[in-house]
């Protein structure tokens with residue numbers, strides 16, 4: 001058994017982000033989310049909570065790319081191809097600390 005495992009929130013707090021306010025490196029097709037999705041896999045799969053479920057909203061999820069750790073999970077788990085995924089431009093995005 002692993003003692004005192006680090007929590008994901010603590011790990012995420014060690015990362016540094018340089019957000020490109022002029023380029024969203026990931027976007028979702030809200031029309032697809034609205035009309036096709038019933039499972040919202042992105043909400044449950046994203047480790048950084050970039051996707052949030054909206055109760056009674058016109059679109060069922062909100063998305064914020066700023067805290068993205070570029071893991072690619074949302075692209076893989078979305079069953080409807082709604083996620084348009086790119087890496088951020090050079091100099092932007094997440095910077096991991098390895099210690």
Ligand code: SF4
Pocket residue numbers: 028032033036037038039040041042043060061077078079080081082083
């Ligand atoms: S899983 Fe895909 S289709 Fe469903 S809400 Fe998330 S991005 Fe939209």
Ligand code: SF4
Pocket residue numbers: 026045046047048049050065067068069070071072073074075
């Ligand atoms: S790439 Fe990973 S961290 Fe970024 S939005 Fe998708 S699931 Fe979340």
